[in-house]
Amino acid sequence: MRTVRVNASSSYDVQIGQGLLRTAGSMISQTLKAKRFAVISDDSVAPLYAETVIESLKSAGLSAELFAFEHGEASKCSAVLNDIYSFLAANHFTRADGIIALGGGVTGDMAGFAAATYLRGMELVQIPTSLLSQVDSSVGGKTAIDIPEGKNLVGAFKQPSLVIIDTETLKTLPRYFLIDGMGEVIKYGMIKSASLFEKLCGYDIDSLPEVIDDVVFDCISIKRDVVEADEYDHGERELLNFGHTLGHSIEQYYNYTGISHGRAVAKGMELITELAAQRGLCGSDLPEKLSACLEKYELKIEIEPALSQLGAATLNDKKRSGSSIDIVICGDVGVSHRERMSVDEFLSWLE
Amino acid sequence: MRTVRVNASSSYDVQIGQGLLRTAGSMISQTLKAKRFAVISDDSVAPLYAETVIESLKSAGLSAELFAFEHGEASKCSAVLNDIYSFLAANHFTRADGIIALGGGVTGDMAGFAAATYLRGMELVQIPTSLLSQVDSSVGGKTAIDIPEGKNLVGAFKQPSLVIIDTETLKTLPRYFLIDGMGEVIKYGMIKSASLFEKLCGYDIDSLPEVIDDVVFDCISIKRDVVEADEYDHGERELLNFGHTLGHSIEQYYNYTGISHGRAVAKGMELITELAAQRGLCGSDLPEKLSACLEKYELKIEIEPALSQLGAATLNDKKRSGSSIDIVICGDVGVSHRERMSVDEFLSWLE
Numbered sequence: 117m118r119t120v121r122v123n124a125s126s127s128y129d130v131q132i133g134q135g136l137l138r139t140a141g142s143m144i145s146q147t148l149k150a151k152r153f154a155v156i157s158d159d160s161v162a163p164l165y166a167e168t169v170i171e172s173l174k175s176a177g178l179s180a181e182l183f184a185f186e187h188g189e190a191s192k193c194s195a196v197l198n199d200i201y202s203f204l205a206a207n208h209f210t211r212a213d214g215i216i217a218l219g220g221g222v223t224g225d226m227a228g229f230a231a232a233t234y235l236r237g238m239e240l241v242q243i244p245t246s247l248l249s250q251v252d253s254s255v256g257g258k259t260a261i262d263i264p265e266g267k268n269l270v271g272a273f274k275q276p277s278l279v280i281i282d283t284e285t286l287k288t289l290p291r292y293f294l295i296d297g298m299g300e301v302i303k304y305g306m307i308k309s310a311s312l313f314e315k316l317c318g319y320d321i322d323s324l325p326e327v328i329d330d331v332v333f334d335c336i337s338i339k340r341d342v343v344e345a346d347e348y349d350h351g352e353r354e355l356l357n358f359g360h361t362l363g364h365s366i367e368q369y370y371n372y373t374g375i376s377h378g379r380a381v382a383k384g385m386e387l388i389t390e391l392a393a394q395r396g397l398c399g400s401d402l403p404e405k406l407s408a409c410l411e412k413y414e415l416k417i418e419i420e421p422a423l424s425q426l427g428a429a430t431l432n433d434k435k436r437s438g439s440s441i442d443i444v445i446c447g448d449v450g451v452s453h454r455e456r457m458s459v460d461e462f463l464s465w466l467e
Numbered sequence: 468m469r470t471v472r473v474n475a476s477s478s479y480d481v482q483i484g485q486g487l488l489r490t491a492g493s494m495i496s497q498t499l500k501a502k503r504f505a506v507i508s509d510d511s512v513a514p515l516y517a518e519t520v521i522e523s524l525k526s527a528g529l530s531a532e533l534f535a536f537e538h539g540e541a542s543k544c545s546a547v548l549n550d551i552y553s554f555l556a557a558n559h560f561t562r563a564d565g566i567i568a569l570g571g572g573v574t575g576d577m578a579g580f581a582a583a584t585y586l587r588g589m590e591l592v593q594i595p596t597s598l599l600s601q602v603d604s605s606v607g608g609k610t611a612i613d614i615p616e617g618k619n620l621v622g623a624f625k626q627p628s629l630v631i632i633d634t635e636t637l638k639t640l641p642r643y644f645l646i647d648g649m650g651e652v653i654k655y656g657m658i659k660s661a662s663l664f665e666k667l668c669g670y671d672i673d674s675l676p677e678v679i680d681d682v683v684f685d686c687i688s689i690k691r692d693v694v695e696a697d698e699y700d701h702g703e704r705e706l707l708n709f710g711h712t713l714g715h716s717i718e719q720y721y722n723y724t725g726i727s728h729g730r731a732v733a734k735g736m737e738l739i740t741e742l743a744a745q746r747g748l749c750g751s752d753l754p755e756k757l758s759a760c761l762e763k764y765e766l767k768i769e770i771e772p773a774l775s776q777l778g779a780a781t782l783n784d785k786k787r788s789g790s791s792i793d794i795v796i797c798g799d800v801g802v803s804h805r806e807r808m809s810v811d812e813f814l815s816w817l818e
Contacts, residue, residue, distance in 0.1 A: 194549055198614065205616030233584075236611065236622045236700070260587065263549065265556030271587045272623065349587075 118329070120336045122255060124347045126275045130255055130336050132329065136282040137168045140243060141176030147278045150214035150239050153180045154204055156227035158187035161219040161245055164288060169218055169243065180216070181207050185226070189372050192222045192262045194270075200230045214239040214277075220246035220293075221253045221377070225271070228259030232274035242276040245285040247297025248378055251304070251335035254279050256343040256353075266429075267364060267372065273348060281336075283329050292376070295321060298413040299359075299378025301335055303385060306406065307358045308338045310450035313409065320412040355452045358444040359385030365426035366419055375419070382415035387423065391465050392445045397455070399448060423466045430462065469680070471687045473606060475698045477626045481606055481687050483680065487633040488519045491594060492527030498629045501565035501590050504531045505555055507578035509538035512570040512596055515639060520569055520594065531567070532558050536577070540723050543573045543613045545621075551581045565590040565628075571597035571644075572604045572728070576622070579610030583625035593627045596636040598648025599729055602655070602686035605630050607694040607704075617780075618715060618723065624699060632687075634680050643727070646672060649764040650710075650729025652686055654736060657757065658706045659689045661801035664760065671763040706803045709795040710736030716777035717770055726770070733766035738774065742816055743796045748806070750799060774817045781813065 117133035131143060144153075153173060157166055162184035173180045183203045185196050215238050217227030224242055231240035244254035260271025286294065298321065305313030312334045319327060339356070346352035363384030366375060375383075389406055392398045410416050430441060441462055442454045468484035482494060495504075504524060508517055513535040524531045534554045536547050566589050568578030575593055582591035595605035611622025637645065649672065656664030663685045670678060690707070697703035714735030717726060726734075740757055743749045761767050781792060792813055793805045 194545055198545055201614050201621055202616060205614065205620055233621050233623055235620060236609070236624055258587070263552050263556065265553060269556060269586060270552055270584050272584055273587055 118333050120255075120333070120340050122275075122340050123344055124257065124275050126277070128275060128277055128279065130279040130281065130340075132281045132283065132333055132336065134282065134284045134329070136280050137165055137243070137285070138172055140169050140241075140280050141172035141174070141178055143280060144173065144214075144216075144241055144278060145176040145178055148214055148239050148241065150212060151178055152209070152213040153178060153216050153241075154207070154209055154213070155180050155182045155216045155218055156200060156223060156230065157182065157184045157218040158191065158220075158223055159184050160187040161223065165218060165245060165285065169216070187219075187222070189222060189262070192225055194261060194263070197226060197230060197261055200226060201234055204230070204234050209234070209238070211235045211238060214241060216241045216243060217254075218243045218245065219249070220244065221249040224249050224253045225259050225261065225268075228257075228274050228276070229261055229271055232259055232272035237274075240274060240276045242279045244279070244281060246289060246293055247286055247332075248293070248300055250281045250283070250286075250332055251297060252300045252339070254281070255336055255339050257347065258349075262372070267367065281332060283332060286325070286328055291321070294324070295414050296376040296378035298324075299380075299382040299385075299415055301331060302406075302409055302413065302415070303356075303358050303381060304335045304338045305409075306385065306446050306449060307355045307444070307452035308342070308450060309334065310448075312338070313449045317409050317412065321414055324413075351454070354442050354454055355444055357442075358446060358452055359383075359388060361430055361441070361443060362387050362426055365429035366421070368429045369419075369421045369425065375417070379415060379417050382410050383417055383419055386410065386416075388443065389446060395465075397445050397447065402446065402448065405449060427463045427466045430459065469684050471606075471684070471691050473626075473691050474695055475608065475626050477628070479626060479628055479630065481630040481632065481691075483632045483634065483684055483687065485633065485635045485680070487631050488516055488594070488636070489523055491520050491631050492523035492525070492529055494631060495524065495565075495567075495592055495629060496527040496529055499565055499590050499592065501563060502529055503560070503564040504529060504567050504592075505558070505560055505564070506531050506533045506567045506569055507551060507574060507581065508533065508535045508569040509542065509571075509574055510535050511538040512574065516569060516596060516636065520567070538570075538573070540573060540613070543576055545612060545614070548577060548581060548612055551577060552585055555581070555585050560585070560589070562586045562589060565592060567592045567594060568605075569594045569596065570600070571595065572600040575600050575604045576610050576612065576619075579608075579625050579627070580612055580622055583610055583623035588625075591625060591627045593630045595630070595632060597640060597644055598637055598683075599644070599651055601632045601634070601637075601683055602648060603651045603690070605632070606687055606690050608698065609700075613723075618718065632683060634683060637676070637679055642672070645675070646765050647727040647729035649675075650731075650733040650736075650766055652682060653757075653760055653764065653766070654707075654709050654732060655686045655689045656760075657736065657797050657800060658709045658795070658803035659693070659801060660685065661799075663689070664800045668760050668763065672765055675764075702805070705793050705805055706795055708793075709797060709803055710734075710739060712781060712792070712794060713738050713777055716780035717772070719780045720770075720772045720776065726768070730766060730768050733761050734768055734770055737761065737767075739794065740797060746816075748796050748798065753797065753799065756800060778814045778817045781810065
C-alpha cells in the first residue's frame, strides 16, 4: 500500500493498493470520528463491491446503510440528488455521521455534493472504482452536478477525510472505461510529467495492468501538487483543464451520450495542441508525439463537429471570466501554462 | 451609518443605517471585485426596492439582472433553486460575477445557497429587508433550503462579502412581520445581553421604531461575537438556537404555514424556559420575565399541540448528534448554555 498525503484546507491521506476494499472499515475507523455511514453507489458498482465494503465496515464496529441509484451520467442531476437527501433524512443521518462514495466519477460527484450540503456538511470518504475517478475526481474536493444548461455548473468544494483506491477494481473494469480513464492519465503526463508520459509511451492499453499501481500513484501525486498550490481553482489548478474546454464542447455536442469524458478530453488535447502548434506556442512535433501516445490507448478518435461548431458551448464554461477565457497550452511534454484570451479571440482560433 | 466588522473564515462589514439602499452601488463597487450582478428577490420585495438598488448599481458603473421568484416559505425548495440556476446560466454569469440577495430570510437563503453552489461559488452581497433577516440570517453565512422531509436540511456555509442593512425598509414592513422578527431579537437578549433585554422591556411593538437602529446594531454585534467564536456551528453558535428546537417542531406541526418562524421561536423559548424552571435549571421567576417581554411585542401565543406531540420532529433536528441532542437553556436573562442529553431524556421532558 502506498500513501499520498494531501495538505489542502483540510489534510487527508490517499491510500493506493491492491485489495484495499477488504480493509476499508479499519482504515475508516482509524481516521474518521463517524460511526455510522451512508454508502452511496450506483446499480452497476453496488452489486460488485458494496457487500465487501459493508462487511469490512461492520467488522470494524461501524454501521452502514446502502443507497444505489441508476448508473450513468444522466443520474448526475438534481432529481437523484434529492433522492439521496430523502434517503439520508428517512434514515435519520446526522452531522456526526459520514458518507462513503463507492463508485465512479458520477457517484463521487453525487455523494460528495450531498456530503457538502446535507445538514451543511457531513464527513466524506471517497472509494473510487473506475480509473477515471481514481486518478482524477476522487482527490481534490471538486464535486458537481449537471443542470439542463450545462455540465458541472452546480457544485461545491468538499475535501474528503480519506480516499481509498483499490486498484484491484480495475481488473473488472470494462475495457471501454479503462480507455476512458487513460485520457486523464495522459493529460497528467502532458501538463506536468515528461517521465510519466514516457512511461505511458512504453506500454499500451493491453500491457498497462503491469504498471497500473505506479501510474495511479504518479497521477495522484501530480494532482496533489496542483491542488495544494491552488485548491479553489484560481490559477495553477486550471492546468488540470488541459483539453477540457474543447472536450466539454464535444461532450455537449453529443449531448453527453455519444462520447465518453476521457475520449472527449483526448480529442480536446489533440485539437488544442494542433492549434497551438499552428501559432508557434509549442514545438511543431508535439501534436505527433501526443497522437502517438493516444494511439496506444485507443484514444485517437474522429468526431462529427467542425472546430467552428465547438465555440458556442464555451460561453458557459466555468473558466470564462467576464469576456475572457483561460485556455491551457502545453509548450512541450510536461510543460503547461494558461493563456488568457478574449472569448472572441478564442472563437476566431476555431474558425 | 454604523459598521459591524465580522472576522470569520473571510472578513466583511455589516453596514447599518437609514436609506442605505440608495447608496448600495457605491458601497458594493468599493468592496467587491465583481462588476456584474444577479439581483435575486421575490415578487413582494422586488416591486418595492429592486429599482432603487439597480439604479444605485448602475450609477456606480455596475450592471445587474433581476430575478424575482414567488414570495413565501414554499419557494425555499429545490425547484425554485433550479430556476435560479437556469437564470444564472441563461444570462451567462461567471465566477467573476456576483449575486445580491434583496429580501427577507427566504431570499437570503435561496440567493446565498445559489451563490455557494453555482459554478462552485460566486461573491455574495446580502441586502436584508425584513427585521428577521436583518438581525439574524443575513449575517453568519448559514444558507439552506427546505426538503420534503424537513426545514433547512440542505445548505452551505457561505459568508457574504458585504451586508447592507437599510432600516428604512422596516417602515414599510407589515406589522405581522415586524412582530415576527422580534422573536429573534428577544432571543439575543435572553442568551447574551441583559442590557438589550432590559431595553426591549422599556419599549413595545408600537414605540420600537424609536430605537430600531440601536436594537439591530446590538443584535448584529451579538451575532458577530457568536459567529466569530464558532463559525461552523460545533458549540457556541448553537446558543443561537435557543427556542428553536421546539420552535421548529411547532412550525412543522403547522406545516410551516399556520405560524411564523419568530412566533414559533417565541413559543419555543417560553416552553423550554418553563421546563427548565421546573427542573431548577433557571430561576423560578425567569418564565414570567420572558413572558412579560414577549407580551409587549404581541408574541404571547397559544398553540394546538401538547408538548408530547412536539417530540417526533426533533429526530431530524440538525442539533441531534447520534442518540443525543443539544438543548439551549437560559439560566438567567443574558446567560445561556447548552445541555447535552439523550433524545430519550428530552422526549421524557416533554411527556
